[in-house]
Amino acid sequence: MRMISQATAGIVGGFPLALAALWVATGIGSWEARVTTALLLSLPLWWVVMLLAYRLPAGWRAWAGMLLANAVAFALLRLAHGLGAMGAPA
Amino acid sequence: MKAATLRTFTAAHGWMGVFCGGALFIAFLAGALTLFHADIQEWQQPAHQFVPLEAPGPEQLAQLQALIDDARSRGLEFDRGRMLVWLAGAHGPQAHLQWRAAGTRTPQALYEVAGEVVNPEQPPHSRMAEFLNRLHFGLGLPSPWGEYLMGVISLIYGAALLSGLVIHAPQLARNLFAVRPGRNRKRFLQDVHNVVGVLSFPFHLMYAFTGVFFTLVILLFAGMNYLAMDNTIGGFLKEFNRVVPAAEAQQTEQAMLPLAAVLERAGQEVPGLEAGLLVWEHYGDAAATVTVHGYAPRSLRPRSAVVLHGGDGTLLGRNSPEEAKPSLQVAGVITALHLGEFGGPAVQGVYFGLALLGCALFYSGNLLWVETRRRRSGPQSRAVQAMGRLTVGICLGSVLALAVLFLANLLLPLQLAGRADWEVGLFGLTLLAALGLVMRARPARAAVLLARGAGILGAFACGLALLHAGIAALPVMAVIVAVVSLAWGLAGISRRLF
Numbered sequence: 001m002r003m004i005s006q007a008t009a010g011i012v013g014g015f016p017l018a019l020a021a022l023w024v025a026t027g028i029g030s031w032e033a034r035v036t037t038a039l040l041l042s043l044p045l046w047w048v049v050m051l052l053a054y055r056l057p058a059g060w061r062a063w064a065g066m067l068l069a070n071a072v073a074f075a076l077l078r079l080a081h082g083l084g085a086m087g088a089p090a
Numbered sequence: 091m092k093a094a095t096l097r098t099f100t101a102a103h104g105w106m107g108v109f110c111g112g113a114l115f116i117a118f119l120a121g122a123l124t125l126f127h128a129d130i131q132e133w134q135q136p137a138h139q140f141v142p143l144e145a146p147g148p149e150q151l152a153q154l155q156a157l158i159d160d161a162r163s164r165g166l167e168f169d170r171g172r173m174l175v176w177l178a179g180a181h182g183p184q185a186h187l188q189w190r191a192a193g194t195r196t197p198q199a200l201y202e203v204a205g206e207v208v209n210p211e212q213p214p215h216s217r218m219a220e221f222l223n224r225l226h227f228g229l230g231l232p233s234p235w236g237e238y239l240m241g242v243i244s245l246i247y248g249a250a251l252l253s254g255l256v257i258h259a260p261q262l263a264r265n266l267f268a269v270r271p272g273r274n275r276k277r278f279l280q281d282v283h284n285v286v287g288v289l290s291f292p293f294h295l296m297y298a299f300t301g302v303f304f305t306l307v308i309l310l311f312a313g314m315n316y317l318a319m320d321n322t323i324g325g326f327l328k329e330f331n332r333v334v335p336a337a338e339a340q341q342t343e344q345a346m347l348p349l350a351a352v353l354e355r356a357g358q359e360v361p362g363l364e365a366g367l368l369v370w371e372h373y374g375d376a377a378a379t380v381t382v383h384g385y386a387p388r389s390l391r392p393r394s395a396v397v398l399h400g401g402d403g404t405l406l407g408r409n410s411p412e413e414a415k416p417s418l419q420v421a422g423v424i425t426a427l428h429l430g431e432f433g434g435p436a437v438q439g440v441y442f443g444l445a446l447l448g449c450a451l452f453y454s455g456n457l458l459w460v461e462t463r464r465r466r467s468g469p470q471s472r473a474v475q476a477m478g479r480l481t482v483g484i485c486l487g488s489v490l491a492l493a494v495l496f497l498a499n500l501l502l503p504l505q506l507a508g509r510a511d512w513e514v515g516l517f518g519l520t521l522l523a524a525l526g527l528v529m530r531a532r533p534a535r536a537a538v539l540l541a542r543g544a545g546i547l548g549a550f551a552c553g554l555a556l557l558h559a560g561i562a563a564l565p566v567m568a569v570i571v572a573v574v575s576l577a578w579g580l581a582g583i584s585r586r587l588f
Contacts, residue, residue: 032326033416039310040420043248043302050249051256054102055095077318 096260099253106250108459108477110243111452112484113229117240117301118452119488119573120225122445125430125438127219129565133555134216134499150178150185151349157187158349162374171339171372175349177365217510218499221517227305230514234308241305248298254287262288276461279583283454286447293444294451300428330417333381333397334407342376344401355403356382356396360410363394370400379406386411390432391422442569446576449485453580456481479528479536482584486540487524489577493547494520496570500554534585541574541581548574 049069053062123130154175161173174188221230228236258265266288269281287294315323329335347355349368357363365384372378378400385392389411397407409418426432430441460478467474495517502509528536548570555563 035314035323035326036416036420038314039303039307042310043299046245046302047248047252050245051099051102051252054098054253074317077314080318 096257099256103250103253103257104455104459104462106246106253107452107455110246110250111456112480113240113243114247115449115452115485116229116488117226117243118445118448119492120222122442122449122573123222123492123569124219124226125442125445126565126569127223129569130219130222133496133559133563133566134218148350151353154185154187155349158373161187161189168373171370171375171378173370173373175368175370177367215504215509216499216513218495218513221495221514230518237305238309241302241309244298244301244305248295248302251291251294251298255291258284258288276458276465279454279458279461283451283458286451286454290444290447290451294448296427297448300424303424304428331421333395333409333415333418334379337372337377337379339372340376343374344376344378346370346374346378346400347380347398347403351403352380352382352398355398355405356384359396359398359405359408360384360386360394362387363396373400376401385431391419391426392431393422393425442572446572449576450580453481453485454583456485457583478533480525482533482537482540483525483528484521486537486544486577486581486584487521487528489573490524490540490544490547491517491520492573493544493551493570496566497547497551497554500551500558537581537584541577544577545574 053066154177158173158175169190172189176186176188178185224230224233224236228234228240230236231239265281265284267285269278269285271278311323311327315321315327352368353365356365363382363384363386365382367383369381369383370378371380380398380400382396382398384394386394391411393409394411395409396405398404399406408414409422414422430437456477460474460481463471463474463477495513498513498516502512506512524536524540527539531539552563552567552570555567
């Protein structure tokens with residue numbers, strides 16, 4: 001159960017963190033190029049987060065860590081969008 | 091590396107592998123067959139329709155042009171004037187016209203067989219190649235949920251691969267070629283698992299990456315769209331795969347270029363283009379466009395497309411190895427890598443071999459998990475027993491079910507109502523029966539029975555196909571022989587272990 005719980009925490013937590021890679025990718029070429037690069041960057045990052053989830057203590061602390069990661073990732077994404085750092089689709 | 095870290099990742103690798111092993115086995119098995127999609131499409135035709143694959147010549151183009159004119163004269167309704175013209179070749183052996191009537195979701199097709207136009211309402215007598223594709227991308231489950239499930243499984247598969255690398259990195263060089271046969275069955279299995287896993291690691295990492303991209307990219311986009319971009323990228327998503335933006339109809343009649351002229355113009359824009367599909371939009375209208383999809387020769391990203399004006403052949407856009415927008419470049423590379431579309435038959439063969447080795451990797455990984463726990467918690471542990479039985483039932487059962495599918499395709503009468511559904515139904519029933527067998531018999535005994543059954547039925551199917559189609563069926567026969575041999579090998583491993 002512990003392994004399954006942590007894997008799920010990693011998947012759920014990794015998703016917005018992967019999206020945050022978009023922010024990292026801003027500034028590369030056109031808007032379309034930035035989105036595509038972000039998608040490519042996001043998958044390895046997602047895996048790293050999934051593996052890191054196994055280093056967290058089991059149980060609610062793993063989930064709390066991942067939810068915190070979610071919150072930070074979304075805050076970064078929204079901040080980047082709000083500041084216009086992501087640009088806009090053509 | 092700390093012992094605790096190693097222990098954690100070893101446990102994580104085992105659990106992730108066991109969770110995904112069965113699904114990945116089926117996906118890799120079906121994927122290996124999908125590499126021969128065109129050959130399987132040729133196999134699934136009734137004997138009288140067997141036509142050798144060849145480049146579209148003047149006769150085929152004239153036949154297709156006649157089909158288009160026939161459809162127009164009969165007033166067949168096309169959804170937004172959209173019509174697909176498939177040329178015989180990599181997409182299948184039968185040139186045909188395909189469209190979707192306005193307001194419906196079911197595609198209809200128009201063929202010409204021996205000078206006679208086939209009733210467009212008549213359902214196809216077989217969807218075997220299409221089913222194998224669905225089995226590969228979504229385990230045969232309803233779309234898009236099957237694809238999403240396969241995406242999550244690919245994601246876990248990628249994490250399992252990376253954790254496997256972490257585990258083996260410290261002794262990678264020392265143990266790489268250390269396969270130690272002998273009385274210690276677990277050590278032998280572990281060695282084989284490690285060697286296959288490490289040597290084919292780049293191939294598996296590529297599949298995990300491209301698999302997640304194919305199946306979950308829409309969710310990633312949706313997440314970005316709604317959670318961070320205030321729903322502003324919907325237009326971008328619609329245009330992601332298009333070479334040029336969709337045009338509106340002008341409601342003015344205009345004569346269209348004949349197919350031969352369209353292909354000639356496309357060949358001028360992408361030299362050597364091997365065209366396979368022409369997509370017409372607003373056919374007969376002054377705003378009509380035709381997109382010629384095909385493969386550019388000698389390219390690592392061969393999938394190409396040329397968009398022309400349907401009336402005068404003016405170039406509107408191009409997706410070629412030299413020139414494409416970023417989304418098409420990325421999607422093109424990922425597609426070429428995933429489907430092995432470059433390098434010709436040699437790469438196809440390497441992909442096929444690596445895919446079957448991948449099946450062996452997942453099977454041996456699951457058996458290792460079972461063997462480790464059997465030693466730790468005793469042979470009577472319910473979880474250990476269930477996992478062993480499920481591994482044998484799902485993996486070898488799916489090989490038997492494939493043999494039944496190929497045989498059913500040859501034996502079911504052509505007049506049978508819902509014949510295509512019967513084929514898929516028989517596949518499912520065989521898989522369920524295999525699971526029932528492993529729940530009752532000892533797994534080792536069941537493994538041998540399932541492999542034998544697959545061998546006998548596979549041989550029967552090959553013999554029948556040889557009688558029907560002669561050497562045209564040889565590529566698929568070779569595939570069946572390879573898959574059945576894999577099942578025999580895996581049954582042998584199971585017999586030594588259980």
